[in-house]
Amino acid sequence: MGYILNQDRMQVILNELQKDYIIYAPQNKVGEGMYSDTDVVRYERIQQIMDVEFHKKSNYSFKEVLLPISQTLFYYTENEVKEAEVERKKGAIIFLRSCDLHAVKRLDEMYLKNGFEDYYYKRLRDNVKFVVMGCENSFENCFCVSMGSNIPENYDIAIEERDGLYYVDCKDDEINALFEMSDEQKEAVTIHFVQTNDITVSIPENLSIDVIKSKMWDEYSSRCINCGRCNFVCPTCTCFTMQDVFYTDNGKVGERRRVHASCMVDGYTEVAGGGSYRKTNGERMRFKVLHKVYDYKKRNGYHMCVGCGRCDDVCPEYISFSNCVNKLEGAMEEITNHE
């Protein structure tokens, strides 16, 4: 059902929803950017519709809602472990864009399938509704069209904000009932999704693991500073590292938690005794890029990357992931000609 609401009326609906759901949305955090007097857009629990940032791409993705950056798994004493309580006792409503909605499928693939079902992911993933925010225009560095993630699937609400009005297309019966309860007129509403991006990527058909022999990775060894920002902002990166902590110096009580990990950052492959794999940043870049557009597909049947371009937006060294993907074709030619 379609509705057009002003801010006050939209807030009424949001208030109703908050009885059963916690609302997460991108919010412009003033002054919290990397440099002084710069902002960052990241996910936060919101209570006011006006706090939702509709017009910028979020720098960090929604994944933090389902996969907290730092998550306690259990508490322990010397002889006992006690599971950590769930972070959220209500359902959740997550505002996100089409690319991110496609990323949800990737998170599910990893955490609900791929071997065991992840207990902690599952309990945050249950009872979640998705509100997809329209994209009238492509943002800088977006290449969702190339990755086939520009059109959303399986969402509960689509929404757009223009000139103080909220255009809503609701597919969820439960939420439709709320609109009807507050006597909202049904309107024909079209939510926009981009059909083109300035940036396109093409992943060569003949891409194979042999591409690791290409010289194309070498430049990243000197350009990349292995800060891991590209991983932390990526809506499809799901790696974590375990940490055990104790509360006092001689305490026998503590917790085990997991924190997001980056395959670009030192220590990611380090095994007991100090050995590690992929020591150069070029090798790490190659590992990341091929995971996004090659080996994930080999395992799961579709590409991991959703083309949000956040990795390009955030890179302090101006390394472009999309441009790197576009070099793969030449790299395949290079190694084929060599053989």
Add this chain to the structure above:
Amino acid sequence: MDINTKKLKKNAFRVTKERGLTASRVRVPGGHMDAKYLSTLQEIAEKYGNGTVHITVRQGFEIPGIKYEDMPQVNLLLQPIIEGLEINQPDKNEGYSASGTRNIVACVGNRVCPYGCYDTSGFAARIEKAVFPHDLHFKIALTGCPNDCAKVRMHDFGILGMTLPQYNKDRCVSCMACVKACKKKSVGALTMVNGKVVRNHEKCIGCGECAIQCPTRAWTRSNEKYYRLTLLGRTGKKNPRLAEDFIKWVDEESITKIIVNTYAYVEEYIDKDAPLRKEHIGYIVDRTGFEEYKKWALKDVTLSEVAEVSKTMYWKGISYL
């Protein structure tokens, strides 16, 4: 030729080594201005000067080779620059009304530089508003961060930008970027304890390196801007020396008040025989003692709880006396 040199100096002209020729000194508080004023400077230099412009060490311009009799015309041409840069001016079209308090220097600050903790030129312009025109010889400089590219410790008042790092442990992934950067590029105030970062506040110099390096926004900058205020550095013939720290984590309002208060203190204690009433403030403080200065400087100043005021201050430097 009958010229009152005292008057022309106050009007920001200079007695030069070449008889009959003066130079016009243009103030650019904070060293940042619209490019359009460059064509005005060019016009003055080519019409009344010798066609050259000197960029001064204090970030102003000096236009040499001007005939003394052309000073009124030069002042007329300077008017749009004076107004455009919002320089306090009691009499319109009369040029600058003082030159004792020097142009306020600033590094490029956060308008451009990633390390800058604040808008240095903006703060410089606000100080200029509060202290100019004044005949007393005050030198003020601002720099965006503790790198101190503006070399503020060679000035009476040095203002170094700081940020009070804010840590959101829930966003920290223990990647060590902040700890490494703080150790290598700054003072090593951060340590990793139990997978989370502990900041040694006493050691921290507020450079913001952690907030820059943090890949997850676990470290961000404080809403409030903070500064380190250093006092009474100087160059010169007798006893050049670097400024010492006066207040760490001080706010903008307090800094402005302290500078304004210092004018009253100098009026009170300046050597009455000082040539041209020009005496570095440091020599006055050497005479009255720091305690007396501090009393004057902090009059009606309400510092925030985080501010740390030095109890005593000692300056070193080279003495040729």
Add this chain to the structure above:
Amino acid sequence: MNNEYMPFVSEILDVKKHTDIEYTFRMSYTNETEVKPGQFFEVSIPKYGEAPISVSGIGKGYVELTIRRVGKVTNEIFEHYVGDKLFLRGPYGNGFDVNLYKDKEVVIIAGGTGVSPVRGVIEYFSNHREEIKNLTLIAGFKSPQHILFAEDFKKWEQNMDVIMTLDTNEGDSSYREGLVTNYIKDVTITDYSNVAAIVVGPPVMMRFSVSGLLNEGLKEEDIWISHERKMCCGIGKCGHCKIDDTYVCLDGPVFNYTKGSQLLD
């Protein structure tokens, strides 16, 4: 819903010291899930963290874990003795499938702690000698002080060909000297169409041993290797052990060489 991250308490039943830094801990294990050699457990001591440790022995009511003191977790484990408790999760990984080697001439090449994951396989065939045609074990250690499972070797020598070699025998000529790869040519294989080899050890040792076996005429599909990778979860989530499209913790750590050779970091 099963919470795979919650460890269970396991008691240290026995500790066997092999070297200064390598002990075998016999841990109580009474869960229903069957344990295979080559699988691993995530062993943890709260506040020091978890480490993946491969199973070196399996028996009724216990599993054995041979631990090398190399990190924060393993250092701490060495402070625990009989009667103390550790936390375990697992078993994880595929492990060795002994059925694949039945009725074959089997060659096992192991270096250092690489003996741990294959110890169960050797034990099995030592006890079921009739199930295979022939068994040759080539084991390499650094020096006499680095030898693991010395008692086992004495037993194994009774019913299989054992070649133990040391990087240096420190003047004790009762030990052979040299790399394991030097002894591959000494293995007698009568029928190359019915042979299986297992190679476990440090990456370089594995690489050269496999190429030695291939030179001897073995086929890639008759060779199995076991990979060691960083693993934080053991259950296909944390990502650290992924190589290409393969999760070592789920799909390995034991790989047929046709697959293992494709896993390039």
